[in-house]
Each structure stands twice: as structure tokens, then as C-alpha cells.
Amino acid sequence: MDNLWLRQLPSGDRARLSRAAELRPFARGEVLCEAGESADAVWLPLEGVVGLAVVLDDGRTVDSALIGREGLVGVTCGPMNGRAASRAVARADGAAACIPAAAFGEALERSVRLREALARFTEGLFAQVQQTAACNAQHSLEARLARRILELQDRVEADRLELAQHDLATMLGVRRSGVSEAAALIERRGLIRRGRGWVAVADRKGLEGLACGCYAMLRRVEGELGFAA
Structure with a gap:
């Protein structure tokens, strides 16, 4: 298990953060940080996927970003302003190196390189949030679903994803019946296979062709910033 953002830090910063970290597993559906609440830790995923979910006033949610072992969760709440802007919820089973927010904040104050690395990640995260907003407004559900499956596969690093339609x-912030219809269309094209509680990628190139251009654009941005999953 490894966190790619942590790996690219100078050895002194890695060691400082590693000393403060505690290994914590998380299960699909587990809430790591609730919107509006104080966050007491920064999570660096070693495996698995975490979604940043925007919570609407009627209780519905839609993910604005996905984070795997290429990044970290909690930087927009813990050491920065103390409150979580969104709900961080596990979208795939995994584990993270969990660092107290105070210790992470102290490390930031001591290291310019650490602040630069955090700024690069935050730039990429902001790009993902912006692109997701535009994508949700303009692109078909079929294309958005293809993109989301690809993004999950990139972070889980396996063809089979343990996911239910729910x-x-x-x-995606849509009805389950809509996902069912879109997934059936994608499956008929031979791009995915489905079973009860799982989805498997059968033709990645075909799925990339079906996905909207947001997927390729974000992969390019993440690669340029040096933290692609």
C-alpha cells in the first residue's frame, strides 16, 4: 500500500508526516468527514476510493470529486479552516494513513515544499470539481456513467468494481432507474459486464470512447500536475 502524493514529497517531509500517521481502514459507504463539521484529521488513501459529496437541502447528494491514493482528503477543512465543505464518503473499501489535523498543519508551516505539493493537489482537485459541475449540466447520463466507471477503475486498479446501482x-446525483437504463445500454455495447453488486470493465478503450471529453481532459491535467492515479 502506498500514497502517491506522500511518495513525491522530500524525505524529511515524508518522515515527519509518517511519524504522525495512523493506519485506518474504511469500508464502502463509511463517512470519513461530514459536511459542516469540524475535521480532526487528514486522510491519505493507500487503497480504495473516497468521494467528496455535496449534500443538498433535501438530503440528496452528488459527488463533486473522487480521490484515491493519488491524493488526500481533509485538506480543505482540517488545517485550513476547520470545517468540511463536503461529505467525504468511501466509495470503495480501503485504508488510509490518517494524520491529526494539528500535526499536518504544523508540518505545512515548517515546509515550503509541502505547501507547494499541497497547492498542486488543490489545483487538480479544483479542476475536477469545476469539470464535474459542467459535465453534470451538459453531458448525457450514459457518457457521465462511463466517465465515472473509468475514474473508479483508475483508483481501484482492478477491472471489477464492487458497486451497486444505488x-x-x-x-451521479440521479435516480437509480436512470443508472439502470444507462448501464444496460453500455452493457449491450459490450463495454461493461454487470452482476448483483458489481460492475466489470470489459472494453476499456470502448468505454473511453463513450465517455465525455471531461475524462481525458482531467487525466491530462492530473498528469501535468504529477498526481494521476
């Missing part, structure tokens, strides 16, 4: 509907 999970995908929650991430």
Missing part, C-alpha cells in the same frame, strides 16, 4: 446513482 452507489452509482448516489455518486
Whole structure:
């Protein structure tokens, strides 16, 4: 298990953060940080996927970003302003190196390189949030679903994803029946296979062709910033 953002830090910063970290597993559906609440830790995923979910006033949610072992969760709440802007919820089982917010904040104050690395990640995260907003407004559900499956596969690093239709509907902020119809269309094209509680990528190139251009654009941005999953 490894966190790619942590790996690219100078050895002194890695050691400082590693000393403060505690290994914590998380399960699909587990809330790591609730919107509006104080956050007491920064999570650096070693495996698994975490979604940043925007919570609407009627209780519905839609994910604005996905984070795997290429990044970290909690930087927009813990050491920065103390409150979480969104709900951080596990979208795939995994584990993280969990660092107290105070210790992470102290490390930031001591290291210019650490602040630069955090700024690069935050730039990429902001790009993902912006692109997701535009994508949700302009692109078909079929294309958005293809994009989301690809993004999950990139972070899980496996062809089979343990996901129910309810999970995908929650991430995309749509009805489960809509996801069912879109997934059936994609499956008929031979791009995915489905079973009860799982989805498997059968033709990645075909799925990339079906996905909207947001997927390729974000992969390019993440690669340029040096933290692609």
C-alpha cells in the first residue's frame, strides 16, 4: 500500500508526516468527514476510493470529486479552516494513513515544499470539481456513467468494481432507474459486464470512447500536475 502524493514529497517531509500517521481502514459507504463539521484529521488513501459529496437541502447528494491514493482528503477543512465543505464518503473499501489535523498543519508551516505539493493537489482537485459541475449540466447520463466507471477503475486498479446501482446513482446525483437504463445500454455495447453488486470493465478503450471529453481532459491535467492515479 502506498500514497502517491506522500511518495513525491522530500524525505524529511515524508518522515515527519509518517511519524504522525495512523493506519485506518474504511469500508464502502463509511463517512470519513461530514459536511459542516469540524475535521480532526487528514486522510491519505493507500487503497480504495473516497468521494467528496455535496449534500443538498433535501438530503440528496452528488459527488463533486473522487480521490484515491493519488491524493488526500481533509485538506480543505482540517488545517485550513476547520470545517468540511463536503461529505467525504468511501466509495470503495480501503485504508488510509490518517494524520491529526494539528500535526499536518504544523508540518505545512515548517515546509515550503509541502505547501507547494499541497497547492498542486488543490489545483487538480479544483479542476475536477469545476469539470464535474459542467459535465453534470451538459453531458448525457450514459457518457457521465462511463466517465465515472473509468475514474473508479483508475483508483481501484482492478477491472471489477464492487458497486451497486444505488452507489452509482448516489455518486451521479440521479435516480437509480436512470443508472439502470444507462448501464444496460453500455452493457449491450459490450463495454461493461454487470452482476448483483458489481460492475466489470470489459472494453476499456470502448468505454473511453463513450465517455465525455471531461475524462481525458482531467487525466491530462492530473498528469501535468504529477498526481494521476
